[in-house]
Amino acid sequence: MNxxxxxxxxxxxxxxxxxxxxxxxxxxxxxxxxxxAQTHARQTHKKRFDSTSLAIPDTLTTGDYLSEIEKVFxxxxxxxxxxxxxxxxxxxxxxxxxxxxxxxxxxxRLSKGDRTVNLQNLQMFSNLLEELKTKTNRYTAQLNVxxxxxxxxxSTVIKLRQDSILFLILSSPALTDSFDTRLQDLxxxxxxxxxxxxxxxxxxxxxxxxxSANIIAIDELLxxxxxxxxxxxxxxxxxxxxxxxxxxETNEKPEEIEIxxxxxxxxxxxxxxxxxxxxxxxxxxxxxxxxxIWISYNLSSLKHLDRLxxxxxxxxxxxxxxxxxxxxxxVLTLAPLYDLxxxxxxTEMIEILLLIALTRYYYYRLSRPVFYHWCIFSLLFLALLxxxxxxLSVEEQRWGIFIINxxxxxxxLYILIFDFKKHKEANTVNAILPxxxxxxxxxxxxxxxxxxxxxxxxxxxxxxxxYACTTALALFIFSKAFTEAFLLQIKSSRIRKxxxxxxxxxxxxxxxxxxxxxxxxxxxxxxxxxxxxxxxxINDFFSSLMTNPIILGNFSFTIGGILLFITIIWVSNFLQxxxxxxxxxxxxxxxxxxxxxxxxLLITRLLLLVIGFLLAVAASGLxxxxxxxxxxxLGIGIGMGLQGLVNSLVSGVILIFDRTxxxxxIVQISDKKGRVKEINVRASTLLTxxxxxxxxxxxxxxxxxxINYTLSNNxxxxxxxxxxxxxxxxxxxxAMVKEIVKSNKNVFIQKEPTVIITxxxxxxxxxxxxxxxxxxxxxxDTESVITKGICEHLExxxxxxx
Numbered sequence: 001m002n003x004x005x006x007x008x009x010x011x012x013x014x015x016x017x018x019x020x021x022x023x024x025x026x027x028x029x030x031x032x033x034x035x036x037a038q039t040h041a042r043q044t045h046k047k048r049f050d051s052t053s054l055a056i057p058d059t060l061t062t063g064d065y066l067s068e069i070e071k072v073f074x075x076x077x078x079x080x081x082x083x084x085x086x087x088x089x090x091x092x093x094x095x096x097x098x099x100x101x102x103x104x105x106x107x108x109r110l111s112k113g114d115r116t117v118n119l120q121n122l123q124m125f126s127n128l129l130e131e132l133k134t135k136t137n138r139y140t141a142q143l144n145v146x147x148x149x150x151x152x153x154x155s156t157v158i159k160l161r162q163d164s165i166l167f168l169i170l171s172s173p174a175l176t177d178s179f180d181t182r183l184q185d186l187x188x189x190x191x192x193x194x195x196x197x198x199x200x201x202x203x204x205x206x207x208x209x210x211x212s213a214n215i216i217a218i219d220e221l222l223x224x225x226x227x228x229x230x231x232x233x234x235x236x237x238x239x240x241x242x243x244x245x246x247x248x249e250t251n252e253k254p255e256e257i258e259i260x261x262x263x264x265x266x267x268x269x270x271x272x273x274x275x276x277x278x279x280x281x282x283x284x285x286x287x288x289x290x291x292x293i294w295i296s297y298n299l300s301s302l303k304h305l306d307r308l309x310x311x312x313x314x315x316x317x318x319x320x321x322x323x324x325x326x327x328x329x330x331v332l333t334l335a336p337l338y339d340l341x342x343x344x345x346x347t348e349m350i351e352i353l354l355l356i357a358l359t360r361y362y363y364y365r366l367s368r369p370v371f372y373h374w375c376i377f378s379l380l381f382l383a384l385l386x387x388x389x390x391x392l393s394v395e396e397q398r399w400g401i402f403i404i405n406x407x408x409x410x411x412x413l414y415i416l417i418f419d420f421k422k423h424k425e426a427n428t429v430n431a432i433l434p435x436x437x438x439x440x441x442x443x444x445x446x447x448x449x450x451x452x453x454x455x456x457x458x459x460x461x462x463x464x465x466x467y468a469c470t471t472a473l474a475l476f477i478f479s480k481a482f483t484e485a486f487l488l489q490i491k492s493s494r495i496r497k498x499x500x501x502x503x504x505x506x507x508x509x510x511x512x513x514x515x516x517x518x519x520x521x522x523x524x525x526x527x528x529x530x531x532x533x534x535x536x537x538i539n540d541f542f543s544s545l546m547t548n549p550i551i552l553g554n555f556s557f558t559i560g561g562i563l564l565f566i567t568i569i570w571v572s573n574f575l576q577x578x579x580x581x582x583x584x585x586x587x588x589x590x591x592x593x594x595x596x597x598x599x600x601l602l603i604t605r606l607l608l609l610v611i612g613f614l615l616a617v618a619a620s621g622l623x624x625x626x627x628x629x630x631x632x633x634l635g636i637g638i639g640m641g642l643q644g645l646v647n648s649l650v651s652g653v654i655l656i657f658d659r660t661x662x663x664x665x666i667v668q669i670s671d672k673k674g675r676v677k678e679i680n681v682r683a684s685t686l687l688t689x690x691x692x693x694x695x696x697x698x699x700x701x702x703x704x705x706x707i708n709y710t711l712s713n714n715x716x717x718x719x720x721x722x723x724x725x726x727x728x729x730x731x732x733x734x735a736m737v738k739e740i741v742k743s744n745k746n747v748f749i750q751k752e753p754t755v756i757i758t759x760x761x762x763x764x765x766x767x768x769x770x771x772x773x774x775x776x777x778x779x780x781d782t783e784s785v786i787t788k789g790i791c792e793h794l795e796x797x798x799x800x801x802x
Contacts, residue, residue, distance in 0.1 A: 066182075069182050069183070069186060072186060073185075073186060073189060075156060075157065076157075076186070076189035076190055076192070076193045077189065079153065079157070079192075079193040079196055079197060080192075080193075080196060082149065082153050083153075083196055083197070083200050085149070086146050086149075086200065086204070088142055088146075089146070089200075089203060089204065089207065092139045092142065092143065092207055092211075093203075093207060093210075095135060095139060096136070096139065096207065096210050096211060096214060098275070099132050099135070099136060099214050099218075100214070102128065102132060103132070103214070103217050103218065103221060106125055106128070106129070106221055107221065109121070109125075110125075110221070110224055110225070110228075121343070121344055122225055122228055122229050123229070123341045123533075123536075124273060124341050124342065124343050124344070125221070125225045126222065126225045126226065126229065126341075127273075127341045128273050129218050129221055129222045129225065130222070132214075132218055133215065133218045133219075133222070136211055136214045136215055136218065137215070139207075139211050140208070140211045140212070140215070143204065143207055143208050143211060144208075146204055147204060147208065150197070150200065150201055150204060153197065154197060154201070157193065157194075157197065241394075241398075241453040241455050242453055243451070243452060243453050244398055244399070244402060244450060244451045244452075244453070273342070273343050273346075274346075281338065281339070283338075284331050284334055284335060284338055285331070287330070287331065287334070288327050288328070288330060288331040291327050291330060291485070292323060292324065292327040294485060294489070295319050295323045295327075295485050295488065296323065298485075298488045298489055298491075298492040299320075299323070299488070299492075301492050301495075301496055302491075302492050302495065305495060305496070307495050310491060310495060310501055311487075311488060311491055313505075314484065314487055314488075314491075314505070316484045316488070317365060317480075318477060318480045318481040318484050319481055319484045319485055319488065320484075322361060322364075325357060325360055325361055326361075326477065326481045328353075328357045329354065329357045329358065329361065329474055329477055329478065329481075330478050330481065330482075332350055332353055332354040332357060332474070333354065333471065333474040333475060333477075333478050335350045336350055336351075336467075336471075336527060337523055337526060337527055340526070340527070340530045340535065348385055351381070351466075351467065351470060352382070352385070354470060354474055355378045355381065355382075355470060358374075358470065358473060358474060358477075359374065359375070359378060361477065362374050373415060376411060377411070377469070380404055380407060380408050380411065380466075381466045381470075383400075383404050384401065384404055384462060384466070387400040387401060387404070398450055398455070401446070401450055401458065401462065402447055402450045402451065404462075405443045405444070405446045405447035405450065405462055406443075406447050408439065408440075408443040408462075408465070409440050409443045409444050409447065412436050412439045412440035412443070413440060415432075415436055416432075416433070416436045416437070416440070435468070435469050435472055435473075438465065438468055438469065439465050439466075439468075439469050441465070442461045442462065442464050442465030442468070443461070443462060443465050445457070445461040446458045446461035446462035446465065449461060460531065460532055460533060463531055464528065464531040464532055467527065467528075467531050468524070468527075468528050468531070471523075471524055471527050471528075472524055475520035475523060475524055476520070478516075478520065479513060479516035479517055479519075479520050480513075482512075482516060483509055483512050483513050483516060486508075486512060486581070487505055487508070487509060489581075490503070490505070490508070490581050491505075502750040502751075504712065504713050504715075507712075507713065508581060512578075515574070543560075545559060545560075546558060546559050546560025546563065547560055561619075564616070564619050565616040565617070565619070566616075567616075568612055568615050568616035568619060569612055569613065569616050571612065572608050572609055572611065572612020572613070572615075572616075573609065573612070575608050575612075576604070576608040576609055579604060579608070647698075647699035648682045648683065648697045648698045648699045651697075651698035651699045651701065651702045652679070652680065652682060652683075652684075652698040654698075654702065655679055655684070655698055655701065655702070660702075660706060660708065660711075661676050661679065661684070661701070661706065661708055661711075662676065662679070663676050663677070663678065663679055664676060664710070665708055665709070665710045665711065666708075666709040666710050666776055666777075667686070667706060667707060667708045667709065668706075668707035668709075669686070669696060669700075669701055669704050669705075669706055669707075670704045670705075672686060672688075672694050672696070673686075673688070674686035674687050674688040674689070674692075674694060675687045677693065680698075682697065682698065683695050683696060683697050683698060684696055684698060684701060709776050710776060714774065714775045714776050714777070715748050715751075715772050715773065715774060715776070716772070716773050716776040716779055717770060717771070717772050717773075718770070718771065718772075718773060718779055718782075718783060719768060719769060719770040719771075720768075720769050720783050720786060720787050720790075721766055721767065721768050721769070722766075722767050722769075722787065722790055722791060722794075722801060723759070723764050723765070723766050723767070723801065723802040724764060724765060724767060724794060724799050724800065724801055724802065725763060725764050725799075725800040725801070725802055726762075726763060726764060726765065728765075728799050730757060733755075733757075733767070733794075733799065734755045734757075736793060736794070736797065737755045737767060737769055737790055738752075738753055738755055740786065740789045740790050740793055741753045741769060741771050741786055743789075744782060744785060744786055744789075746773050746774050746775060746778050746781075746782040747771050747772065747773065747774070747782065747786075748771075748772035748773065748774050751771075751772045753769065753770060753771035753772075754769075754770045754771075755767065755768070755769050755770075756768045756770075764802050767790075769786070769790070771786075
């Protein structure tokens with residue numbers, strides 16, 4: 001049994017070995033056949049590629065591999081190009097670094113407590129932080145855009161790992177050997193691109209973290225500043241420090257290094273403020289240069305024509321000979337108003353420069369005693385600035401400010417009580433009394449608040465008292481200078497165009513000064529309230545009042561929109577009125593040489609009115625469709641019988657704005673003559689010489705020819721006659737009569753009187769004298785006085801009257 005089992009086992013082993021050998025031989029044959037087939041196929045493919053350059057559609061060719069490698073090359077080559085588009089990263093990094101410096105300085109200043117930080121500084125910090133936050137948000141948005149682009153670029157590079165053709169090339173030794181050089185270059189490009197992407201991504205992520213940290217720091221500082229502002233506004237009337245007589249217990253003198261650091265930080269913060277707050281300050285420079293060129297051009301043209309003496313009648317005392325100095329005063333006056341929340345040190349420097357310019361101006365315009373008073377005023381201001389920057393203890397600072405405020409009060413009282421008469425020679429005499437009272441009042445309040453520990457109020461009051469006076473005086477000079485420049489423009493334009501040089505400039509000067517003084521008062525009031533730290537509150541209140549909508553039925557409007565509408569209409573009317581003056585046309589000429597120019601000016605005026613109306617409608621927010629509906633309703637009402645009433649109402653509006661007649665004018669309408677007493681919307685009233693009142697509908701006024709004797713001036717031409725007996729010397733008689741006429745105060749001597757000898761007979765002749773009276777109201781008295789003077793003078797010289 002065992003022998004039999006053994007034989008079967010041996011037979012099975014031999015059979016199994018034989019089968020294994022046969023299986024291996026078959027596998028070897030098959031592999032060899034497949035290899036030979038592949039080699040044959042490559043050779044056949046190579047022959048076909050070389051011969052026809054065409055590949056089998058389902059088979060990758062060498063061109064396909066090269067095309068794929070080239071595509072990858074393009075992707076890696078595009079990486080530096082794409083990353084170079086991140087051009088703002090360096091600027092953002094620099095901006096964030098500057099933000100860090102500004103935030104660090106603000107944090108240091110705030111950490112020192114309220115000893116060196118006043119309300120104006122806090123407001124400046126708030127504005128600066130808001131601007132830094134806006135810029136940082138803009139940086140963040142740009143960084144997010146770059147981050148999105150970086151993700152797309154990285155995703156494109158990562159997708160190369162899933163490229164099957166590229167994987168086939170890199171996994172096949174034969175293909176790797178075939179494209180070895182190209183693959184080495186590709187590897188270098190890959191390493192370079194990976195390095196650039198990693199470097200730029202790290203830089204970008206760091207900037208995003210930096211930007212987020214800046215936003216957090218800015219928000220914290222804004223919260224701190226706004227909290228201090230609210231606290232200061234709430235506790236400004238409370239006791240902040242010890243009473244002045246108790247300061248000896250807290251006599252802590254700051255270190256000199258600390259003072260220097262604080263001063264340096266002031267300048268640095270100011271520089272950061274001006275670098276970050278962009279409010280087009282170059283406009284001030286353009287205004288100054290334009291004003292200087294305007295004056296210089298007109299003076300040069302008059303000098304070239306040898307007619308500089310023609311402006312002597314104006315008695316200019318601002319632009320001649322101080323055109324450069326006046327320009328500096330103009331720019332320095334507008335600078336603080338242009339940037340109300342500027343750093344304190346900037347405001348102080350502007351005020352110092354303005355004081356220097358005004359001192360230079362007053363040196364030539366004021367008498368010595370009055371000029372010395374101005375110098376004392378300037379020195380008191382400079383002393384306050386020095387105290388703030390000197391290395392003084394808190395007690396020394398407060399006592400110094402108290403002494404200067406007390407001296408300012410005494411100085412102001414001396415000027416107003418004992419020395420006011422000396423200021424009558426100055427043109428600013430009308431402003432000295434209110435400004436003097438203001439100066440005394442605010443210095444007195446500053447001294448009292450300092451005495452009782454209200455230090456914030458002390459700063460507000462003494463700075464307001466000084467700035468209010470200097471700004472008011474500078475604005476006065478500004479108004480005078482602009483008026484003089486406008487009159488110079490009219491005179492030089494008339495001379496260049498060969499118009500008559502004489503014109504009624506007093507009325508133009510008076511009207512322009514009234515407008516400029518009103519504008520100057522508004523500018524002064526803005527700076528005055530800003531110095532008292534109440535401008536923002538007043539501005540917010542009026543802004544809310546002006547922007548709150550008022551709804552009447554389906555119609556809604558705002559008070560601000562209505563006021564804006566009226567303002568734009570008024571400005572357009574003002575421009576159309578004064579634009580002719582700018583070109584030398586004052587409207588009183590009788591020659592015909594400028595008909596073309598007057599036609600062009602008329603068109604310009606109409607355009608200004610139309611454009612002003614359209615701008616007013618657009619700016620006020622009134623919907624054009626609603627205006628159309630209202631006009632349609634009015635048209636229906638007019639068509640139903642309201643023509644007469646509407647005619648009178650519209651005519652009244654035309655009379656008010658066109659100023660064809662004005663209250664006080666002497667006019668003749670049809671056969672009715674009198675003085676205009678009232679101009680109402682529906683009718684106007686004339687007062688006759690007999691005392692009767694004539695009520696005329698406005699429609700009737702515009703439907704008739706209007707003779708206005710006082711439209712542009714109160715001048716009127718009149719004539720008198722005297723009869724003299726012969727013989728007489730005609731030339732001597734004419735000269736004698738002209739001298740008598742010119743000697744009368746009511747005669748307008750700029751227009752030469754005329755004397756004509758007519759009605760000549762063998763025994764006598766009629767002397768007809770025509771002249772212009774300055775005031776139409778005194779015409780009869782003037783005629784009487786001149787007639788009497790001529791008669792008496794002729795009889796005294798032996799010429800008999802008939």
